[in-house]
Amino acid sequence: MIPPKEAKKIKKYLASNNIRHLNLTEEINVAVVIPVFKDFMVFSAIESLKNSYSNIRNSKIKPALVVVINHPENSDKATVQKNKHIAQMLKNLSAPFPIELIEAYDLPLKYAGVGLARKIGMDAISAHFFKNNIENGVIISLDADTVVAENYFEAVFNEFDSNQKSNGVSIYYEHLPAKNKKIYLAITLYELHLRYYINMLRKIDFPFAFHTIGSAFAINYRAYLRQNGMPKKQGGEDFYLLNKIMLEGKYKDLTGTAVYPFARPTQKTPFGTGKTIISIICSGSNTFYTYNPQAFYLLKQITSNLKILYDNNCQNYINSLPAKTTNFLDTINFCDNINKIKRNTTNLDSFHKAFFTWFNGFKAVKFLNYLHNEKHLPKIPVTEAIKQLSKSKNTTATPLQLLNELRQIDQNNSLTLTNKLGLVKNDR
Secondary structure, three states: OHHHHHHHHHHHHHHOOOOOOOOOOOOEEEEEEEEEEOOOOOOHHHHHHHHHHOOOOOOOOOOEEEEEEEEEOOOOOOHHHHHHHHHHHOOOOOOOOOOOEEEEEHHHHOOOOOHHHHHHHHHHHHHHHHHOOOOOOOEEEOOOOOEOOOHHHHHHHHHHHHHHOOOEEEEEEEEOOOOOHHHHHHHHHHHHHHHHHHHHHHHHHOOOOOOOOOOEEEEEHHHHOOOOOOOOOOHHHHHHHHHHHHHHOEEEEEEEEEEEEOOOOOOOOOHHHHHHHHHHHHHHHOOEEEEOOHHHHHHHHHHHHHHHHHHHOOOHHHHHOHHHHHHHHHOOOHHHHHHHHOOOOOOHHHHHHHHHHHHHHHHHHHHHHHHHHOOOOOEEEHHHHHHHHHOOOOOOHHHHHHHHHHHHHHEEEEEEEEOOOEEEOOOO
């Protein structure tokens, strides 16, 4: 039973958004949402979902697929034709689970993009879950250029079924090898950066230390609605949504299955995998520069002594920090915000939660970028950063060898974020 207060908020959200209607007639409790922008690779994704469906052993799993084919207003004729061709092929496609097709054409230029497309699909399935009294319906986010493991449906559903208070999971991922050597090196370096970043956040006990990749997460639809749904961003929408959901805690790594994104140089989003691959290749270098490890230790000085901050004068607290750090804190009115948080909290636990509600994953990234953009610290090659992180004695390790080491670490060191925003290691 959904509590009346939460149900009222859900009704308000659904009433204030333009929700697309789904024609689902079967009982559904888990739905995969895929945004598609003139991308025929979606059929590879669907084939992998079919294969995963054939491996379902738990009879309680009732999946569906929601595909949101989208393009902005004023799209060229070729884009429109490709999308309509894909739509027709999907209408003729047979699958062992329902496929709901949403044709979201001529979206406003201001908002058109992957964020709005995900929102349209996730809003629609959330409305369906709520209307049909599905208390713990699961939304899985996937991309058109990503295939899934054979146990994908089973592993995701079972995780939420065994812990019905779970708000979400980040699903283990590995980019598929590319035939083109330059693309393969570029995606290897970029994935190294992604894993290095998360592992450094974990090293300093920063709460929001989970991968936020659009093709690799699943969430309870009620947690999605409590955070006012997917933002209409043209990139980074996954990061913003998941960092908000993480604030509720009960979020974890799911390493018992996997998704495999293809490595493709594209410019569909203003930043991210595709654009980074292009940037690395165009640079003509075999090097990708990432955050200096020292930046994370400076971040830790801000966030790891909250009892001292809570018990003492804020200005005295930041005066003890390096000037490069305090300069940034001045730009975000640190003490004004801390004093406001203190006035509105009654104990250290509530202060801790309120602090990280404000100083969230976005501010952490902002701080790291500030240190490097202001030349306080130099970025360093990601391979060198990884060697420092792992204290590897193998100074000749290739990027791929380093990546395989980090992948193994991530698979064997999955974490859960508690409702007190603390990280604990998952039982195996």
